[in-house]
Amino acid sequence: MALSCPADSMQPVLLDLAATSPLDPRVRECLIQHLDEVHGNPSSRHALGTRARQVVEHARRRVARCLGTEPKGIVFTSGGTESNNLGLMGSVRNRTPGRILVGPTEHASVRVAAAQLASEGFVVETLRLKRDGQLDLDHATERMGEDVVLVAQMLVSNELGTRYPVQRLARLARARCGRVHVHCDGVQALGKIDLDLEELGVDSLALSGHKVHGPKGMGALALGKNSQTKPLLFGGSQEEGLRPGTENVPSIAAFGLAVDLAHEGQADFNKTAEICQRNLEEALTAVSLMHQNSMDCARILQAGERVNSICAVHLPGPPAEVWQHHLEEYGVFIGVGSACQSASKMVSPVLLALGLNADSARQIARFSFSRETTPNDIGIAASALRQVSKSLKDLS
């Protein structure tokens, strides 16, 4: 069955780019070239193997350069989820169980990995947000102590776009905890803010390829000099034994390029994203005016210092999923964290952590941009928002 999209004839406007992003044509070219031309196993000692090894190491150097770190600290993985799991579980499982401090808005791959560690004897505590949506560093400081073995805090929230003070948290942890491993989920930060592993002061940083127009199923964990991370899988010496298994050479090459392109394009992207966000705000004001009889208004949630490219948007009237499907009819694709159902289990814990109630949380949509998003895209979305607003005005 074909995906029905009445706007099939027009180019879709993708504004759910924090979920995934299409392959950059240059990355696609790189992927295809390596699929066609590089057949060797990087562990083989003949010429074909050596060629494949060179490709992998070149990609590793590219990623390392973007993170201001040494290539030997880069471990290629299957993506953000695996990187977060390796960063958390691999770093503390071999230690005597202690306390683990986890950020309040972490991705499930961090939250659930921490829950697994809890079932293995570790004590997991969740840090708090302040009323303005920023991380409560005072509370974090209070919770720190010699028995804390791991602190995990994301750099940019995938749902809210909030930029969290990971550098300060890491410094506090070094000063107040004993031998602590600081892990950072950097998946949404890549290509949006400078990532310097040493500057951040973290021991591991998770990255994903498909969020920056790279291949799906490809990511990396960047490890700091003093990290003592151990593998979760066994049976091979690849990636310094931390990720055994024959390397996915074409995807690694494409990932290296995608990270490089994200890094190079960062400044331009941030400028465009700022304009896009401003235009989106104007569009939302227009929607609010159409709904002026209701108590609701359309607005971007201001949850502390944010990147411009991820906007959690409160939409008036019916649940955001209804807006999402209506906008699809106009070829505009946005993200929604929770489904159009009354069961509260479906509500995003991140939005609840921000103090929203279940009904309000269901009215939150996510508009997220990438470097391919243009103000023209926001113009199309603005027009679609106005049209949809007309048909949804009386539904709540």
Add this chain to the structure above:
Amino acid sequence: MTTELQDPDILLVRYGELALKGGNRALFENALVRNLQGALKHVGGGEVVRRWGRIQVKPAGRWREAMRACARTFGIKSVSPAWNTERDLKSMIAMGRRLLENKLQEYPPGSRPSFRVTVKRADKTYPMTSGELALAIADGMLDEDSTVLIQMKNADIDFNIDLRPEGTFAFLEREPGPGGLPVKTLGQGLCLLSGGIDSPVAAWCAMKRGLKVSFVSFHSPPYIGEGSRMKIRDLIRVLAEWQGPSTLHEVQFADIQLAIREGAPESLRTILYRRSMQRIASHLARRSKTGALITGENLGQVASQTLENLACIGAAANVQVLRPLITHDKEDVIVLAKHIGTFDVSIRDEPDCCTVFQPRKPALRAQVPECEAIEAELGLVTLEEAQVRASAKEHIHPGS
């Protein structure tokens, strides 16, 4: 040394209730053969032959897949993978030893499973009685080193010899079939399918009683996303494994829901949606000469499923409505859904109805005259006829 057991020569298929159908027996048996042939088509094909109260299947593809397909064909009581053997005692004993040796590999070392031999002698020309032959086979199969214990009732391992005019078959296993009656022997039904747990189970129950079931689903874009449409198709794909290729009618329902939402009292919304669905389904059923609507409705499962509401909804249909789950407990329905294979699809988080259409407090005792007056005022019949004309038909195959 253990030798690898070769694949069985045939699948012995037994059928139950339809053997009682007197004059119609041939009709039911032929339908069962046809249904089996249809089921095998999707797993590499095979030969299906009717013989004296049994059906023999010779799979062309992988026998385990063929056995699974047979065990999902309504009308079948059980299926056994069986091996041909010569009619002489020595051959039967040799076959028994091979099967037993293979079977014992499933047991941990040192365990002593119970064992028996059963002989069925449809070929009465054999010189020994069934009992004598069973004893002789058991005696020949077991020696003083045997690790099995002879036990006549509820034995762990039951070695069967089926002596029939067309051949002698040996088997150990009996895979239970679903029972019931062959699909289509009792006609056709149209199931109002939602993405929930109940309606797919209701459809399966109707199939089991000999109905060929087609489906109607009501979709409300853009209030509901594509995921719900996929879910409906995935449910039908599972059900098609039980009854073969299935037809889906998809009806666009958002306009009707909007009209009801805007023009009817909030508490009656759900009743009116459902009455509208019954009218549309009746229309589709009559058009395809289908004798019954099938719903997953249940008495009292949710507060609004009262006798009055069920009657009020049912009154909108002009084809008889079958409600196979009407008195089932939810737990029982879930057990069935797991057995059928629809449960995991049903619990996927895809809404059936957008919250904007749901009433906060549904009526508990809706009355037909009141509903009819509102429906006339809203001109629902015209909207419904338009959606019947615009409905899309699709065929869904098992494993597609």
